[in-house]
Every structure is written in structure tokens, then in C-alpha cells.
Amino acid sequence: MRLPNQRWLISSSAPEIVEQLVETTGLLPIMAQVLINREINTPELAQVYLEPESLLLPSPLEEFSDLAVSVELLEEAISSGDKIAICGDYDADGMTSTALLLRALRHLGADVDYAIPSRMKEGYGINTRIVEDFAKSGVGLILTVDNGISAYEPIARAIDLGLSVIITDHHDLPEKLPPADAILNPKLLPSSSPYRGLAGVGVAYILAVTTAQNMGLLKGLTDQLLELFTLGTIADLAPLIGVNRRWLKRGLRKLPKSQLAGVQALIQMSGVSDEQKELKPDDIGFRLGPRINAVGRIGDPQVVIELLTTEDEGLALERAMQCEQINQKRQQLCSKIEEEAVNLIETIPINWQQDRVLIIVQPHWHHGVIGIVASRLVERYGAPVFIGTYEEEEPDKIRGSARGIEEFHVFEALEFCHDLLGKYGGHKAAGGFSFPAKNLEAFKQRLSTFAHQCLKPEFLKPLVKIDAQADFNQLNPYLYGQIDGLQPWGIGNDFPIFWTPNVRVIEQKVVGQKHLKLILAQEDGTEIKAIAWRWSQYFPLPMCLDVAYKLKENHWNGNTNIELELVGVRVPVAAQATKKAVFEINGRSYACSFWESLNELRIRNEQGKVLAVNKGQRIGLLGTRRDNAQKIDVTQPHYYQLIKAAMAALQIEK
Template sequence: MLPRQRWQIAAPVPDLAARLAGAFGLSPLVAQVLINRGITTCELAEHFLSPDSWVLPEPGAEFAQMGRAVELLAEAIVHNKPIAICGDYDCDGMTSTALLLRAVRALGGQIDYAIPSRMHEGYGINCRIVEEFFDRGVGLILTVDNGISAHGPIARAAELGMQVIVTDHHDLPDVLPVADAILNPKLMERTSPYAYLAGVGVAFVLAGELARRFEDNGDLQESLLELFTLGTVADLAPLVGVNRAWVLRGLARLPGSTNPGVQALLAVCGLLGRNDLKPEAIGFALGPRINAVGRIGDPVTVIELLTTDDPAVAAERAGECEQANQRRQVLCAQIEAEAIALVEAQQKDGLDLAQQRVLVLAQPGWHHGVIGIVASRLKERYGAPVFIAAIEGERVRGSARGIPEFHIYEALKFCADLLDGFGGHPMAGGFSLRGDQLEAFKVRLQDFARARLQPEQIAPLVEIDAAVQLAQINRALVEQLDRLQPCGLGNREPVFWVAGARVVQQKAMGKEGTHLQLLVSDGTAERRAVGWRQADYLPLPEFVDIAFSARRNEYQGTVKIELEVAGLRAATAAPFVLPAPPAFEESIEWHDHREGDGAAFLATFVPDQQRPVLLYGHERPQLPPGWPVHYDRPQENYRYEHLLLWSLPPSPLHLLWLLAVVRPRTVHLFAATVPAFHPWKLRHQLQASYRPGLPFEILRLSQHCWVSPRIVCEALVEERFLEDWRPVIDANLHGWLGAERLQLAEWYQSRADVLQELLRRPASLLQPLARSCDSLC
């Protein structure tokens, strides 16, 4: 059964899209995506499309206490004063830790680190770590991706005479801790290009400013760019401001990284040697392998992976990350299945998520290290905020994931008196509480959710940029969409939709049969589509509205364009809308060779061409190998200067199709005689190929038989496959005209007068051509 979804389709702005498209050489579809992102002027578009040209403000002007933080670190390095980092066990925290370890060591500093135990201590710096640092002689503590709410541990450090620099990006508490310096982008204006840095971004800026203090020319910070990119994308930081500019550079550097750990990680993911990495490579391959260690293993594995200069050590640690990820996948699948079964049982007992507006689940035996992933999957499945927890004796520890209209951190603050601890962002968070407070916590969350959400908002949200025809989803469009990269939070992947697409094929795929594979057609083209974790929607109805992002799939040197399903809903056959006839921007120069020696002309004309010509026609000659010539079907996205018509096409429709796709500067007409196709052969072809209710490709059959589509339609009526072909063509071609209906439907009605209007002058050549074409209708 198809899911209940909220489809939010952006309103088209065709005039503005056309202006932006013309100014930047874009498809109007890509221009519409820019408009949907708030980029509505040429100045904004120029800025967005050229992040390498940005002039950024100095970090010291944006981070009020950056100077103090750099001074403390520089003094510790110069005087060989031990420094220690307290990190975090997620990808952001571990890449932040590795980044600053590499930076301080490169500058000659004495630095170590500690990461709290996820299983036994939970998130953030604690007094045990502070006291352990003190016992090891540490004089300066540096928190990364944590610390902004750690009042007690930071106060304890001050009691012991240690200095503390807090680098964090989480939401601010009502009162800040008394640290020696605090670097947090939440303290600056939201208009700052640094305002959306993740924890690793703050660490990256600090490392760069520290390197500058030691008169490094920028090489050190540049060498840390891959770690910044890994942590930023994996933490789902908004890809705006400096994140957009730096992640774009970092993705380009990843394939050739000099960090052995990064290379080893690429190898275990099967991405080694790929030069076209996008954020999804981190989000679905690199990031999960790093995060898996923090969730169910020892973060030391990742720190060693990302800080070692020994390829053998890096390979070993990357292998350990791979093993942890495989264990994590098994745990997630198990907990997700149990959680879904629990929800379905509650729904049978009367649970109405639209009324409750928040999903709260807690079970003993669940591994709290992976429940955050399960929370994300449940949120995608049910479209509600999800709070999921592991019951561990008298203690409950959980993770939360939100929807756009629901602020997770504010929800947790609303329940603060019931919680032992909490933290997070608008879209995600973590919490802990005593078991005897669990029911009160559920009730409080429901009160918060009912005050902020409407029942209709409890459904997965599908944000859509524009309606398209499948024929528009091609390599040229995907290459233009790449100009919008990197895509992620704050610059989401473009999503398009097709109304009333026919589901030609559907099946489950993957080892466990959890994914959905489709072949869909809207009459303009067929495309393969993949729906990750959507196989339980099978069987799909015959017609669907399908929302998707476009992907380039490269396998063994072959590149195909496929769709990644973002949304599905039941539909009827698409309504038939006549497209405008093709327009030619340039006049076509016609050359009539019907009275001459066609073969002789080809022998002298074709070899002299710098680019291939297109030779089309019935029983047209086969020219010698190596000559610059293509035959019959024009190649995709290739503009030919010369079209050679050995014979006239079977109808004006075919001729118009050919001219619209080829867009030639000159047409050379030979008009060789085409033998008549016997009507009994046509009848045989119809009986062999026509199947009621299935697509029937009239143009291909008429091309094969070299007869007009009108003749094929009349033959269908004569054979009693159809009562009358005209109403079918005029009303709805979706069911049986097949893959070329939308592009070519109006051309079925083409006549010589339309042809003359499109082909323009010289009239002396058009008149005999028009008479010949009219006789073929």
C-alpha cells in the first residue's frame, strides 16, 4: 500500500526562470530550482554558482573570542604545556578531534585527547575526564563538538587551575559556562557565512587561525579540508555559507587525499579512484562507517584511522570500521523491525498518530547507540517527530528526530524538569531520564506536539521543485544540476515529479528484498527508478504520480540516468496535453539533389566534413568505415550541421521529429523511391505487436513499414482493434500510443501548410517537398 504523504510543489515562475536560464546558460528547470532556493536575482545566482570566488570575512571578526582562544593555544604550544581535547563519539566529534590533533602536532604542540563512553557516560565532557586530564598534567582543555552546557565539569577544571576553550555548535543554554574562551557560531548573527558551522567547522577555523599565528601559509589548513568535509556532511550541517564553499573544495580533494586514513576508508567503501564524489558518498558510505564505531565500538579506532601516517595501520583501522558498520546494520534492522511491529500493534489498539502528533517508543534490550538511526527511519516512514529510547534498568536513554515544523531541542527544554540531561538541534537531539518519569515524559511531549502541529502535518513531507516529462531527465540536465552541488540540508537535492506515469515493471531488489525497483513511462520516455527501503509498497497501482531526484549511474564504463524515488501516490492515466510544435531558431538551407547522382555527391561531400553528418532514409547507402557519418537515429544531445535525406520520411510527422532533434543548418534532399509496403504485411505486423491496454509505438511501426502514422491508425480501426482512431488521439493517447506521445502528438495533425511555416524559405524547394509529404499523409 502506498504511503500517505504531503506533497509540497513549488509554484512555477516561468518568466524569472527564463531570465536566469538565459543569463547563466541553464535549463529553465535548473533555474526554477534556484528560484525555489530563494535565489531570485542574477546577483544571487552568480554568488551561489561561483562559491570559489567568495570573499569571506576574517573569522576573528565573526568569533568574538577567537583571538583569546588562539592566544591560549599558541602560548601552550610555545611553552610545551600539555593540551588535551575532549571530543565526542559521533562523526562530527571524532573528525573534530582528529583535525585538531593533526593541527596542534604539526605546529609542535604536545596534545592528547579523551572521548567519553557512549555506553557508560553519555555525551560531553564530564568531571572524570577533567580530573584524569589534571592527573596527566594537562594545563589547557579544548572541547570539540561539546561543552556549551557543561557548567559543572568546566567549573571543576577552573578549581583545579586548568584553562578551558569550548568549541561547540549546539544550541546555547540560558547561561553560558565560565570558560576561558567560547567559540560557537550560535553566538553570531545568522547572516554570517560562519553561522552554520558544525563542530568540525569551528575546529577547522580555529586550526586555520592558529596556523596563521605561526605564520603557516595556509597549507596546514588546506590539508585538513577533507576532515572538515567528512564531519560537516555526516553531521547534516546546512550546506550554506562557508560550508558550501569549503565542502565543494573538500569533495574535490577527497579522491586524492594524502591522509592514509581517508584513502583506506575510500577503499573499504569501494569509492577509491572515484573523482565525482558528492555529499551522498559521505552520507551513505564514509560517514556511516565512522559513526558505527562511535555507536557500538571504541572511538579510538577512528581517531587512529584519521591521524596515522602509516598506510598499514590505516587499512587495519578502516577494516575495523567496516566490521562495526556491518554489526550496526544488523542491530538497526532488528530494532527497526521491532519498533514498526510495536507501532502497528498500537495502531490496532487505537493509536492515531495524527491526533497524538508525536511517536514515543521505549524498550529494554535496544542498543541506545543505534536508536538514533532507527528514529530517522521511523520519522521518514510515519512523518511524525520520533523519540525512541533504550530502557537500561532504572535509566532510560534516547534519541529524537524532528520534522520541519517541530523543534526537537525546544521540545526537550519543555520537558527539562523530567530529564536528567538533554541536548541537540532543531531536527535532532538526545536525552536521558529515570524510568519512573517515562510516562510523564510521553504526556508532556504530546502536549508540546499538539500545541505546535496540526493533524495534517503528520505525514512524510515531499518537497518538489517542478513538474517534468521523463524525456527531460537526461545527462545534459543532470550535468547542469551538478552546478548546484553540494546538496544537503539547506540546499536540498532537486526533486521533480511526473503525473500519471505508467508503472511498466516493478519488483523488490537487494539482499533482503527491501528496496523497490521500477521501470516507469510517461509516454515521452522510460526511466529506471529505485526506491530505497520502499519495497513494502508493492504492488503499486498501474499509474502513479512519482517524485524523484535524478542520478547518474555509472557501471563498467556505461552511464545511465535513473531516478531515486522521493514520493509515490496513486494516479490515473496522465491527461493528454498537446505540446507546441517545434520551433527552429535558424532558417534551414535546402539543397535539392533529386535530379543528380546522389551517390557521387555523397562520395565527394561527406569525407570533407569535420563533424559527422546524419544520413537518413529507406535503404540508404552504407558509407566506407571511418567516414564522418551517423545513420538514421541522431545521437543524444548532438547537433548536426548537415542532414542528408536519402529518401523522404514516411510522413510529415517523422520529418518534423527529425528536424526538431537534428536542428540542421542544411538539408540535402535526394528523395530516392520507397517501394510500397503491402497492406497484408502491415496487418501481420499489427496482429503481432498490438496488445490491448499496453503501449503501442505507432511511430516505430510506421517507420518500420514506411507508412504514415495515419495509415497505421486506420489499419487499427480496420482490424477492429479500435473503433475510431481520431477520438483516441484527440482525447487521450496515454494508454497505447507509447513512448513518443507527448513530444509528437500534435505532429499527427501536421500538413504541408504547417510544414511550410516551419521550414520557411526558399519556396521553390518547399513546394515540391510539400506535395510529396502531403501525398504520404
């Protein structure tokens, strides 16, 4: 039996607070518990969560100390005809931020252009080459978006050359801030600020709207900026809380009927239904966002900038088709690199459990997509992942991406290694870095030291965070309607996950070569259909399980049904090994266990091989994993003696 290697964190219930929220909000008790798990535990907080427009927002001018200066610098540049240059980034956040400010500043009459550093040749963020090119072309004001907070030397160079600089960024703060004329970064705000969770595009949105308001030219601009804010915020995996939640609820309603030619072309190309009155974060996160992100990873960001700034429907469709083609290539690259990485991890093998961090570096991997692969490896192994590749033009240099887990702070880990690194940046969940190849072993050792400070061995499993226990008879359209009514779900406000114990698997089959389709039932006979994406390696699942899942609507042939999307399974407590023991035979040690519900004896040797046999059967399985185990005749003398010794150790009668 092979099951996903997971750790479950089931939220504790709070009956008194649940009752209070049910009375004041009309939510079902199970949904009130979901809110409590997200620290929405008073009627007042619940009211703001349910109706984000009821939140009294402080003025951005009061929160961002440099916003007034930034608006003044932009107005002066526009009125005097000075050239403004935007330095963006090549991810979805950076490209939507760039497009947003280009649209806004052109609307306001500015002479504005942009540059985005080459991912392949230069890496993340504004650099001295870009600054000097701007100066040569007569730029008077540089505006960074989604970058710049760690670029001390390039910003200092710009100031030396007589240029003004506004930094708009949302990444973690370095010890020494650059000498810019103005810095807008939500990380400079108190943690209680509703603006604290803004992505780069959110900071750009505030700057654009405030400037347009100040100039009396906001009319006709609001919706298009809000749509770009929505695209960039979700695609960047920003937390969907605070002001993000408020503005996203508006933006998600606007997107299906977008007036932007590029957004309409992207929606059409990605197959999002024309009938939807409102998009959901998943539509952006899994359909629109990847098509934008792919271009920045392995293509030319200019494709996306033109897509999101053009008024020409023909050009928009052409650019959306390019995004589609590039995304298909990106998918192929990711699959190939992931397959190679898994093969290396499991055949070398890489002892990431001992290091408490998974570090893998290989030549010829495309560093535009290794961040995606890092995320997939985190999902697979449940450990922080640092993945790198050698620069094509500088083979003595390694560039990489990192993704973390709940208890591991990526940016702090990189800071812990700062003397070994060149450029680096990021936040708690993700980061990027580069360093001389000669530092690789030292980098591995330093990261392992950091990981040992914050990670216990039991943390190194994929985490399933569960909101509440549910019976199948509670899983009805009314519950789903309440879940759907509380959109947007996403980062920082996860889609609810429920669990049900002691479920029987009535039917199961592999579909599409990768997925499992199931019918599950509780003891009272209530049945429900379920899908488990990319779980074919666990087929067949045991007949009795605890299941963790999300609730989904399935539309088929005009019918709508509630189904489960499995995210976790485990052997029920009652079905776990009832007896365990260790024994020796012929000078070798073995561990054994008996699983009463499965009527199965298991014997593990020191090398990790397991012999599994059902009581009374002649044929057993031998191997490190059930899906590749060999069938063994256990009546052979060696195996018979092993089984006899194990049963004696467990005190089981034959």
C-alpha cells in the first residue's frame, strides 16, 4: 500500500465563537469555523470579510509617507515634458505593473517608455546598464515597478547622473535602502495596515490612481487599471486579504466584460467560459496568469506589454496567440526538468531529509522555468527547495530559484548565506539568487545549517491544512453556494478543506493516465464522486480511508453536481498497525507490524525493503514501494522463517 506522504493539520473547533458568527452572519456552522481558522473571529471582522466595501480604508497618502512626493515628481515631469522611464520585471506582477503605469501615464499626457532587464543575460531588477542607457536617452525620471528595493548601486548611479528615481516595490527590505527620491513599499507600513499585502501591481495601482485623481483625470481610467491590478495580484500569488480582497472582488466582476483588447484576447485564447458573469482566482491563477508568466520566463516580455497596452484587437489576438504558444513550450520544459530532477533526487540519491533542505543544481536547465519546478518539488517532497543552473554565458556562475514551506523563511535563508551570494531577493515563500559556482558546497552547508535551526524532521512532509470535519450529507449545493459566495479564495485565504473519516472506496479507476476517479461512501450509505489529480501512482487506494478534500461543482450535460477534489488521504486511526515489534534473525535486525483491518503482516529490513503478506496467503510482495514490488512465494524457507519470527515477536497466532 502506497499513500501520499503527508502531514495533516486539523484546525481545532471553537463552538462558542462558531455559534456567535452563525447568529450574526447567517453562515452555516462549518463555514463559520472556516472564517475562525482565518482569524476572522468577531462579528465586526466577519462583516468586513463578507462585505469588503464596508471597510473604512485610510487614505494611501496617509499610509505611504513618500506617495505625495511621488505624485509631485510625476506631475512635474508630465507638465515639463520630461521623459519618464519605467523599469519593470519579467514576471506577471512586473509586466502587469509596467502595462498599468504605461496606460496611466500615457492617459495623463506623459512622455513615457519602459525597459525590462533580460532574464537570461541580466537577471532580476534594475541594473547599472539600464540606468546609463536611460540617462543617454534623455530620461529625467526613473520609475521602478516590482523591483528596486535591493538595487542600491544602480539607484545610486542614477542619482549621480542627475536622474530622479521613484521605487515602487513590495519585496522584503534590505538593511540599507537605496538613495531614491521616493520609495513606495508596503513592507515599510505597519503589519496592521490593510495595504500591507499589496503586490508590485498594487503599489503601481495606488500611484497611478492617486496621480490621476490629483490631476483630475481619473475618468475613463479606473476600470482598465483595476483589471490589470486583478490580473497581476492573483498571478503573483499575493495574499487575498485586506485591500487586495476588496479591490479583487470588484476586478473579478469587471474582467469577463473587459474593455481591454488584450484581456479579452487572453480570455478567449485560454478557454475561460464566455458565460461566466465573474471570474474566479483559479481562472487567473491556472489559465490567464501562466500564459502571461510564460512569456517572461522563456520569451520576450514586450509581447505581454503590447498585449496589455494595445487598443488594436488584431494585434491583441496575435499577441495572445504568442502567449499560448510560449506557454505550451514552457509546459514541456517544466515537465522535462521536473522528471530529470526527480530522477536525480531518487537515484543519486540526494539526502535532503538529513540536510532538511533540498538543493539541486544541474547545467542546461532553463532558469526561466526552474522556479515552477521548485514549486512542484515542494509539493512532492514537502521540503524547502533551492534549484539552480549554470549561466550559459558565465559557466562559473550559478543562478537559481527557491520555494519554501510553512516553517521556513526563504529570504531569511538567503540573508543567512549573503556572503556566499551575488544578487538575491525575495520574501517568505519564494526567492531568487545567484552565486559563484565555487561556492556551491559552502552554500549547501550554510542552507542546511539554517534549515536545522527552524525545521524538525517531522516538518518535511507536504502539509494539508484542514478546516473542519464534515459528513457527506452536509456536502450539498447550499454549502457550496456559501463557499462560492466568499470568493476570492487564494493565497492567505485558502479555499476551504474539509475531511471525513472512515470512508469506503466503492469504485476507483485511472483516467487520463494520471488521475484517479472514485466513488466514496460513508457508513450510512451516502455516496459522492471524487477526483484525485495526478494520483495514478497510488492506485489502487485501500478500501477504507480518511479523506481530505475541496468541494467542487461539476457541470456535465446540463447537470450540476457537487463532487470532491481529494487533496489528502490517510489510513484511519482504527486501521493503523495494531501491533509493532522488532526482532533479529541470523544476526540481522528487522521491524515488523500487523495491520488488522487489512489482515496484513509487514516486515522491513535495514535497507528499507518491505515484505508484505496477507495472513494465510502463499504469495507476498517484496520491494521498497508497492507499485514496483515483486511477487514472492513466502513458503520458501528464508521467507517462511522471517514470517515465523515476526509473528512470534508480534505474538500473533498462525
